[in-house]
Amino acid sequence: MMKETVRKLALARRNALTQKEIACKSKAIVQRLEPYLKGTIALYRSYGNEVCIDDVHLKSYGLPVVLHDTSMCFRMWYKGCKMKKGAYGIQEPIEGKVLLADELDVIVVPIVAFDEHLYRLGHGKGYYDRYLKQCRALKIGVAYDCQQVEKVPIEPHDVCLDMIITETCIRKKDHL
Numbered sequence: 548m549m550k551e552t553v554r555k556l557a558l559a560r561r562n563a564l565t566q567k568e569i570a571c572k573s574k575a576i577v578q579r580l581e582p583y584l585k586g587t588i589a590l591y592r593s594y595g596n597e598v599c600i601d602d603v604h605l606k607s608y609g610l611p612v613v614l615h616d617t618s619m620c621f622r623m624w625y626k627g628c629k630m631k632k633g634a635y636g637i638q639e640p641i642e643g644k645v646l647l648a649d650e651l652d653v654i655v656v657p658i659v660a661f662d663e664h665l666y667r668l669g670h671g672k673g674y675y676d677r678y679l680k681q682c683r684a685l686k687i688g689v690a691y692d693c694q695q696v697e698k699v700p701i702e703p704h705d706v707c708l709d710m711i712i713t714e715t716c717i718r719k720k721d722h723l
């Protein structure tokens with residue numbers, strides 16, 4: 548199957564979840580995720596039916612800011628931080644420290660589809676693939692079980708995650 552087909556299939560399944568299911572599954576995922584959030588952390592502001600990680604108990608963390616068509620950076624969010632609607636209507640910090648890729652200890656990555664080998668697909672713009680290449684942080688993907696597919700079609704630029712957390716399990720690379 549082609550990337551586009553796999554993406555559509557997984558998005559259709561994710562879009563079929565109710566708000567109640569999203570809230571319940573997201574809560575279970577956040578609980579499993581929190582023990583790994585040590586040091587300088589990058590999260591994302593969830594949109595649509597993505598796993599909602601907005602309730603993690605952290606005072607401050609990095610959030611993505613889309614720079615132009617191909618790249619993004621992370622900027623520190625803290626309580627009261629000024630935000631603005633960025634690309635795709637996602638809230639982005641407009642103040643606070645810009646983080647360097649190698650300052651990050653953990654990066655939590657949104658997922659459209661994933662497979663048992665810890666490969667992921669995003670929205671197909673390559674923002675995360677490009678960013679992950681530059682950082683040595685622990686790469687943790689979060690997704691619902693229904694987003695798992697048999698096999699993500701991989702290309703040379705695709706970056707494999709270290710761990711994927713769903714509402715029922717944690718899959719890790721062998722060395723972790």
Ligand SMILES: Nc1nc2c(c(=O)[nH]1)N(C=O)[C@@H](CNc1ccc(C(=O)N[C@@H](CCC(=O)O)C(=O)O)cc1)CN2
Pocket residue numbers: 591592593594595597611612613619634635637657669670671672673674675
């Ligand atoms: N929460 C969140 N923040 C994020 C990302 C993400 O995937 N999730 N990104 C990761 O790259 C970057 C933004 N990139 C994105 C790229 C494409 C689409 C997208 O295609 N969205 C719609 C299509 C509608 C449209 O084009 O406006 C979709 O869900 O189908 C969304 C975000 C940075 N911030």
Ligand SMILES: Nc1ncnc2c1ncn2[C@@H]1O[C@H](COP(=O)(O)OP(=O)(O)OP(=O)(O)O)[C@@H](O)[C@H]1O
Pocket residue numbers: 550667668669670671672673674675676677680704705
């Ligand atoms: N490291 C890279 N250098 C240059 N181009 C890249 C790199 N990574 C990805 N791309 C390009 O980005 C585009 C999207 O790639 P792909 O379909 O794998 O995205 P994705 O994994 O779904 O998205 P994302 O990483 O944003 O979540 C492709 O055209 C690909 O060639």
